[in-house]
Amino acid sequence: MFAFGLSALAWAEADSPFQTCYLDGWSNSLRCYLVAVGEGESGSELAVMVAPAVNEEGREPLYLLAGGPGQAASDLAPLLNVFRKVNRERAIVMVDRRGAGRSGAFSCGLKRDMPADLQQFSRRLADCYLERAEFANSLGSRQTVEDLERVRRYLGHGRIALWGGSWGTRTALLYQQWYPDSLSALVLDAVAPIETKVFLTATAAERALRQLEKDCERDRVCAGFGDWRGALDRLLDNWGELEATHFPDPLTGAPLETPLTRWMLANAIRTALYQPTAAAQLPYALYQAERGNLLPLSGVAGQFLDNADSMSMGLTFSVACAEELSRITTDEVAADSADSFLGTAFYDLFATGCEAWPVDSKPYEKPQVREQPVLLISGEADPITPPYYAERQLDYLVNKQHLVVAGGGHINTPRGCIPDLIAQFLDAPFEPLAQDCVAEIRRPPFMAGAFGPALGVIGGQEPRGGQL
Template sequence: MKRRIAAAALCLFAGAAAFAQPTGTRADNEGPTSAAALQPTLCHGSGWADALRCYAIPVTGLQAGQATELTVLVAPALSEAQREPLYLLAGGPGQASSDLVKLLNPLRKINRERDLVFVDRRGAGRSQVFDCGLSDSPPADIERFVELLADCYQANPERPLALNSRQTVEDLEQVRTALGHEKISLWGGSWGTRTALLYQQWYPQSLQSLVLDGVAPIDSKVFLTAQAAEAALVELQQACSADPVCRGFGDWRSALDLILANWDKASAVSFPDPFTGLPSEEPVESWMLANAVRTALYDPSVAAQLPFAIDQAAKGNLLPLSGIVGLFARLEGSMAMGLTFSVACAEELSRMQRDEILADAAGTFLGEAFVQPFVRGCAQWPVPSREYPVSEPRSHPVLLISGSADPITPPIYAEQTLDHLENRQHLIVQGGGHINSARGCIPDLMEEFLNSGGQTLDQACVADIQRPPFMAGMFGPSLKEELRQELRQEIQPQNNPESEVAASTEEAQP
């Protein structure tokens, strides 16, 4: 259980498919590996029932001896239309794009007329994952984690040099050429938005359009996330205050501060396992608990449970808060830690100063709980700093998507740091967390944007996307009175004593 919390704490972010040749227009120069020479096999991805095409595509490195094979999954277009494919780029850094296959469910309409392509970058997923044995069960003790990370680096000192954003973009371009796609569109989520923006800078001639969800601009320092997480929690607090049920929990925000400030050894060892209710096998430290709250803010349906869970924790009942932590148990293994640190240390931590970290942490519930494992880890992962180029103006159509309550890539990133994108429009989901492409009408707007060549969208439907109802008690949210009456009329036979008992019990619910 403890190791599952530790894994979540280190995470940044995250139709019937025919077996046929790739659709879309083909490049005249197919490169060293042509589309005709590739022999795909049938494969499957988690969260999608239909078969996909699976390729092993050889790519060369920027340095000698860095050649490898990348695993690429393709969901073929259902029609014979010749629209450019959409490549989906994962976040992290360290998440595998093959983990995004579940997005095919909300993006079915887009998949009707274009291939959807998932490229596992070097060191992630099915492309020779570089996880240092830490992804499935990272130790909660930071000292031990750093020690194991150092051992991994010393055993593989050359491999981190091949894992960086420049190489990822070069690999992506080789995959595009190998599959014979003349131009492609890119969807990026979280750190994947930065990869997409760098691809736009280096290979503008290969790109049709961009959809960026949870935008991490090239110049931003997204690992400084404490202020963004605090703002997301404040927005949750404001929404709670406007809700007649949730405001009954009082000042749960201050209660959270007290819980974290007073978290001691006894609290750490008594925190219950969400699957058994028994004390956790090993201590759950306060930095892990703070990160669990941060991670809960990624998903509005989980964030809606926080006020109740924190109120209960303040009263001595840690089970609801433990249950929220348990919702993220499946995050373990989602980040390849060797890849994560190779990119993060060279491209993020190397640009951050101590005074910036302190300023970001000041006055927040998170403090340095998120960034500290990376600061400590990067001291044992000595990769050279890699600076990004100054962004040049680009005219590709770009659709930006943000959640107003995103705890790591807030809308201000898309609003204030992307002036070099000359043809952009921005969708902001009020109350939305991190990654909103599957919510409400967003998939339809994405399809319209891609199919229209980036014409201005009517965003009115975005306002219809609402926060989920707040958790009212152990049995979930409170039903609105009109819905209660409607349900009563549907399920209560006349003169049924059992139904009368059920009705009286329902009235007693908060």
């Protein structure tokens, strides 16, 4: 569901239980382990990376759980910069789950050359599944949680705290259900509750776009682009004709060799809503597109057309097909996609893929009441895990606090005062947090022209020093 970019792992020799290693995005050395789990075809060695506490004071370590499903925890290394205050007294642990990252990435060769044609995509998935059917069926959230518990014991940790982002919040909530005695506290950013069918995302994406539209109307510069939302609808409605003109390459401006399909464009718009900086470019880009200039839209979409590069697609489909698509009905798809710019564009990718990935369904049990303190973080304009998921569900979490970032997209941990609030929460998880500073976090300024936002103007007014 989100990515921080690929990380290169370099191992160094050492006569100790761990080796010294490095990850892109973090300048300090890490302690890295290989932990054997499973047997036979489903067996693996888990890559475990630990940023030791600066001051060894015995506080519970914090484990970072990646999203996707299919992202590697090692890709979260840039978050260590965000968690520097936490890392002073707590070790931070990243475990690449089986089939991801350095734990035997199960990518099926689907990286930057992912086919635009869904049927061709399905055939490539089918070939990959047949090559490793046993392994594909073995992957799932239960296995991941059991592996995390094994790593906790291997490292000699007592109770641990968990930070989960996006699908990582689902993993964290399941860990809380199955191993509550091993857990001290949870921080859940972009919450995907156990009972929520998050792959029904068209309604959430539409709400995020409408929030962008409201914020644009209140901005003097952005309001000048008029009905850019209508321009998006008209663009998507007529995209078959525009394909023949060949969408421009975002790097060269020359026509793409392979036409950009409608489902890819709709998903690129959806993914742009994940990041407030990218969302701020959409009104201008769509205004220009309706006037025949597709280059700004190409620049926005081009940031997200290859975002599968950060996912191990075999793992993604093993989890998504068994735990999400298997419990979604056609009536639910129709209700979710109605009156949304996205329609079924996101769902169709997974529905088509799951036809070629026949893993057994892995249903969840009804969540039981849990008393560990939980900090929930949501973006007001998150297009896949909106705030109402955290507000209307999670009744089984007795001790919870909720931070909602106005205009925020998907994953808000790095923004404004949120890192400080997370550190405060982990130190005193049952104490209410003062949330005044969250209101100071604002959307980035809207793009005003080819060179970016209007200088000296934020939100149609003079800058007021708010945090971005």
